[in-house]
Amino acid sequence: MTPADRGRPLTAARPLDLPRWMYVPASVGAAFVLLPLAAILAKVDWTHFGSLITSEDSQAAFWLSLKTSTASTLLCLAFGVPMALVLARRDFPGLSVLRSLVLLPLVLPPVVGGLALLYTFGRRGLLGGALDVIGVQVAFSTIAVVMAQTFVAMPFLVVSVEGALRTAGQRYEVVAASLGAGPTTVFRRITLPLVLPGLVSGAVLSFARSLGEFGATITFAGSLRGRTRTLPLEIYLQRETDPDAAVALALVLVVVAVLVIAFARPGRGAL
Amino acid sequence: MTLELSCVLAERDVDLAFDVAAGETLAVLGPNGSGKSTALAVVAGLVAPDAGRVVLEGRVLTDNGAGRPGAFVPPHDRRTALLGQEPLLFPHLDALENVAFGPRSAGVPRSAARRRAQQWLDEVGVGDLSRRRPAQLSGGEAQRVAVARALAAEPALLLLDEPMAALDVAVLPALRQTLRRVLAGRSAVLVTHDPLDALLLADRVVVLTDGRVVEQGSTGTVLSRPRSPFAARLAGLNLVSGVWRQGGVETADGLRVVGQVEGDPPSPGEAAIATFRPSAVAVFRTPGEGSPRNSFEVTISEVEPLADLIRVHAGRLHADVTIQAAGALELATGLQVTFSVKATEVSVYSR
Numbered sequence: 001m002t003p004a005d006r007g008r009p010l011t012a013a014r015p016l017d018l019p020r021w022m023y024v025p026a027s028v029g030a031a032f033v034l035l036p037l038a039a040i041l042a043k044v045d046w047t048h049f050g051s052l053i054t055s056e057d058s059q060a061a062f063w064l065s066l067k068t069s070t071a072s073t074l075l076c077l078a079f080g081v082p083m084a085l086v087l088a089r090r091d092f093p094g095l096s097v098l099r100s101l102v103l104l105p106l107v108l109p110p111v112v113g114g115l116a117l118l119y120t121f122g123r124r125g126l127l128g129g130a131l132d133v134i135g136v137q138v139a140f141s142t143i144a145v146v147m148a149q150t151f152v153a154m155p156f157l158v159v160s161v162e163g164a165l166r167t168a169g170q171r172y173e174v175v176a177a178s179l180g181a182g183p184t185t186v187f188r189r190i191t192l193p194l195v196l197p198g199l200v201s202g203a204v205l206s207f208a209r210s211l212g213e214f215g216a217t218i219t220f221a222g223s224l225r226g227r228t229r230t231l232p233l234e235i236y237l238q239r240e241t242d243p244d245a246a247v248a249l250a251l252v253l254v255v256v257a258v259l260v261i262a263f264a265r266p267g268r269g270a271l
Numbered sequence: 272m273t274l275e276l277s278c279v280l281a282e283r284d285v286d287l288a289f290d291v292a293a294g295e296t297l298a299v300l301g302p303n304g305s306g307k308s309t310a311l312a313v314v315a316g317l318v319a320p321d322a323g324r325v326v327l328e329g330r331v332l333t334d335n336g337a338g339r340p341g342a343f344v345p346p347h348d349r350r351t352a353l354l355g356q357e358p359l360l361f362p363h364l365d366a367l368e369n370v371a372f373g374p375r376s377a378g379v380p381r382s383a384a385r386r387r388a389q390q391w392l393d394e395v396g397v398g399d400l401s402r403r404r405p406a407q408l409s410g411g412e413a414q415r416v417a418v419a420r421a422l423a424a425e426p427a428l429l430l431l432d433e434p435m436a437a438l439d440v441a442v443l444p445a446l447r448q449t450l451r452r453v454l455a456g457r458s459a460v461l462v463t464h465d466p467l468d469a470l471l472l473a474d475r476v477v478v479l480t481d482g483r484v485v486e487q488g489s490t491g492t493v494l495s496r497p498r499s500p501f502a503a504r505l506a507g508l509n510l511v512s513g514v515w516r517q518g519g520v521e522t523a524d525g526l527r528v529v530g531q532v533e534g535d536p537p538s539p540g541e542a543a544i545a546t547f548r549p550s551a552v553a554v555f556r557t558p559g560e561g562s563p564r565n566s567f568e569v570t571i572s573e574v575e576p577l578a579d580l581i582r583v584h585a586g587r588l589h590a591d592v593t594i595q596a597a598g599a600l601e602l603a604t605g606l607q608v609t610f611s612v613k614a615t616e617v618s619v620y621s622r
Contacts, residue, residue, distance in 0.1 A: 171359055177346040178315055178353035179424040181376035186347075189372070193363040 037254060044251055045244040052248035060226045061234035062252070068142065068230060069210035072149035076157040076206040081199070083154075084161035085191075089170070106155040113151050114219025121147065122220075144221035145228050149210035156209055157202040164198025165191070208260045212253070273458040274428055278313045278323030279336070285309050285320075285482035291428065296459045298473030298490065300466075302501055306482040307462040311430050314460065315353050316346040327351065328427050347376075352426035356437040358417035360405035366392060366416045367401040373424025391419035395449050411442030415449065422453060429459040435468065447471055466494060466505040478502050496533065498544055498622055500587070508546045509588050512622065515543040520619055528565055530617025542622035551616035552590035554583060555609040556600055564614040571606045585610065 045052065052058065087099050105113055119125045122139040123132060131138060138144050168191075176190045177183075192199070214232040221228040223237065231253060238246040273295070277288035285306040291297045299307045312318040313333065314325055322336025332349050334342040352373070360369045370388035375381065392398045395415045405413055414434065421429060434450070435443055451471055454461075461472055469476050469490050476493040478486040478501055485499040497503040503510030513522035515537035519529040528545040537543040558568060569585035574597070576582075581597040583590045590610055592602070602608070 172361055174317060174346070175353060175355075175359045176361070176372065176376075178349075178351060178430075179373040179376060179420065180347055180350070180352075181372070182347050185376050190361060193361075196363075 040247060040250055040254060043247045045248065048244065049248050049251075052245045053252055055245065057225065057234060057238075058245065058249055061229055061231045061249070064142070064145070064226065064229065065211055065231040068145045068149055069207050071146045072153055072210040073203055073207045075146065075150045076154045077199075077203060079150075080154050080157035080202070080206075081161055084158045084165060085187075087158070088162045088165035103155045103159060105152050106159070110148075110152055110213065110215030110217075111219050114148055114216035114221075117144070117148060117151060117216065117220040139220060140222045140224065140228060142221075142227050145217055145230060148216035148220045149213045152213055152216055153206040153209040156205040160198050160202030160205060161195055164195035164202075167198075168194040204260055204263055208257060211256060272326075273328055274314065274460070275324065275326040276310065276314055278310065278320035278325075278333075280309060280313075280318070280320050280323075280482075282321075283309055283482065287479060287482060287484050289477045289484060289487065291458055291460060294456045294458055295475060296454045296457070296461055296473045298469040298476045299460060299462045299479060300464065300469060300476060300501065300505060301479030305479040305501075307479055308432055309482075310479070311353070311432050311460060311462060314349075314428070315351050315430055316344060316349050319343060350425075350427040351430055352421040352424045352428075353430045353432065354417055354421045354434050355432045356434065358405070358410075358413035360408075360413055360416055360420070362405050365402050365404050366397065366408065369405070369416060370420045370423045373420060377424070388419070388423055391423045392416065394422075394453065395419045396445075409442075410438050411446060414438060414446060418446075418450065418453065427458065429454070429457060431459060431461045431463075433462055433464065435463075435465070464505075469505075470494065476502075496544075496618065496620055497546060503546060507549070509549060509552070511545045511587075513543065513545075515539055515541050515621070520545040526567060528617060528619070529614045530565075530619040531615060533618050533620045535621070537619075537621035543619060544622050545617050545619045547612050547617045549582060549589040549591040550580075551612050552588070553611045554590050554592050554596070554600060554602065555611060558609045565617065566609050566611040569608060569610050571602060571604050571608060573604060574602055583608075 053062075083102065087095070087102070118139060120127055121131065121144070122128045123137065125139075128139070138147065172190050172194060173186050176186045181189065212232060213230070214236070217228065217230060218233060223229045223233045229237070231249060235246045235249045235253070238249065272290050273293045274291040276290070279286045283306065287306060287310060289297065289299075289310075299310060301307050309318065313320050313323060314327075316325075316332060319335065320333065322339070323333055324331070324339070325333040327349065330344075331342050332344045334340050360366070361372065364372070367385060367388050370391050371381075371384040374384035374387050379387070389398065389401055392401050395418050397412055397415045397419070400408060400412055400416070403412075405416075408416065418434070431450075435446060438446065447468065454472055461468065463469060463472075473490050476487060476490045477484055478493065478499050480499060480501055486493060486497070486502055493502050494506045497506050497508060497510060498512075500510055500512075511520060511522060511526060511528050513520045513526070513528075515521075516539060519527045520543045521527050530545050530547070558566070567585075567588065569588060571583055571585050573584040574581060575584060577591070579594070580591045581594055581602070583592060583597070583602055585608070588610055592600075600608070
């Protein structure tokens with residue numbers, strides 16, 4: 001018996017039967033999710049698909065989305081991992097309140113998040129005046145897109161990494177410290193590798209959330225072609241003027257989403 | 272003195288102190304919850320005592336409490352490597368990198384750290400498993416790697432918290448020999464509940480009960496002349512403690528035991544202890560039989576089968592009888608019997 005076998009629960013050779021009626025709501029639910037995807041596939045104008053997704057506007061929106069989502073994912077990592085560590089490893093008065101507030105964007109309507117950002121970093125916002133003085137105008141710029149995406153995507157990373165940290169526990173970290181490793185060495189060589197699956201799935205989820213971000217972006221960054229008009233905004237606008245282009249771009253996002261799910265599954269640690 | 276420890280933790284009702292001499296292995300024995308692991312945690316810097324002082328090789332690691340400077344050195348800067356029941360090898364590193372972790376953290380270059388790690392793996396007999404991941408090691412192998420990892424960190428004091436408690440009995444003798452070899456001449460604190468570990472690995476023993484040191488001395492003395500009920504149980508002896516009156520040990524509840532006095536005889540009224548082996552106790556159904564010197568009327572509280580004997584428990588006293596005798600006497604829980612032991616079988620000494 002290897003140590004890995006020891007904790008394995010007893011599994012029946014054949015799983016127990018489910019109540020038969022259970023398959024009815026389960027099938028309805030699955031159909032509800034899968035049918036609309038099939039509808040998009042059916043609606044795609046395959047003969048012009050190539051030209052539709054390579055039009056100048058589509059290209060601009062696609063690359064802008066990719067760049068901003070990558071940037072916001074990196075920002076989520078840079079700030080979210082330390083936040084997760086403080087939430088998982090420290091205990092101080094008000095910690096649980098702080099956790100709830102930090103995770104608020106998970107449940108907050110994105111358009112409200114966009115408004116909040118506007119009243120913070122906008123020209124007449126809380127910090128906007130000060131930023132204006134030093135010549136920085138954030139609102140309605142590509143930076144605003146990244147900020148809106150980071151705002152809505154960060155909680156996904158924090159939740160995922162915090163869960164992984166709590167699951168991993170502190171036992172390995174205690175051993176590492178007793179072997180003479182300082183806090184930074186412990187973080188780099190023990191903590192990070194141990195929570196890597198949670199970190200990867202959190203980053204992938206954050207990336208996906210950033211890629212799909214619409215409400216906060218249009219509120220805080222507007223819809224300026226090539227600067228703030230990301231793929232979801234482009235799809236929404238094209239829907240009016242060129243439905244075929246909208247459907248083609250929607251399919252692109254569906255494909256990206258499928259890839260993201262496939263990529264995130266091995267590390268389904270926390271969410 | 273390598274280690275000086277004293278600590279008070281009000282919440283856990285711990286108030287104890289002990290020392291470890293240079294190159295000495297000290298075994299800390301005691302029942303569950305007696306404060307053994309707490310003492311180790313205080314030394315390792317994982318727990319700050321309400322008041323306490325930890326000095327290792329002349330360096331003050333912890334010094335706090337009323338009127339104290341409040342010094343506290345963090346765990347990674349104490350040079351006290353910890354080895355617990357579970358190996359806790361870092362799962363993402365192979366055996367060699369696990370052992371090289373300590374030297375690497377101390378700034379040793381990678382290749383030198385690996386060379387040293389390989390030497391330690393060889394030393395504990397798992398040199399050929401260096402490229403294995405922890406998941407590919409058996410429990411005994413993993414614990415050997417953990418021993419190598421703790422030693423490779425070159426600690427000033429090695430802290431072992433029941434390092435063999437979670438292992439398969441089949442691998443224990445070999446690992447015990449390995450530990451005996453690597454602990455020789457090394458300063459270490461070994462928390463254990465196994466008297467064999469104490470006998471083979473430790474130079475000295477401290478017995479804790481309810482967060483206090485109740486007994487300490489060389490391993491041989493503590494196990495052959497226990498002064499605490501816990502040490503007596505470990506040594507497999509009956510222990511009766513009371514005061515010395517008219518050539519016998521008298522307990523508060525009226526028991527009187529006479530025996531062979533070891534060392535200087537206690538003075539009258541002084542606390543004294545009598546010990547005797549359970550196999551020296553004869554059991555009778557009727558009172559007054561056998562040797563008149565020591566006989567106790569008792570009620571059987573438990574009858575426990577051992578390998579080829581029956582152990583009869585009657586409160587704090589125990590008797591070992593043959594299976595045949597137990598059958599003939601029809602021994603059962605609740606039965607009133609007489610325990611009788613010859614004075615020549617009883618050791619008496621002052622507390």
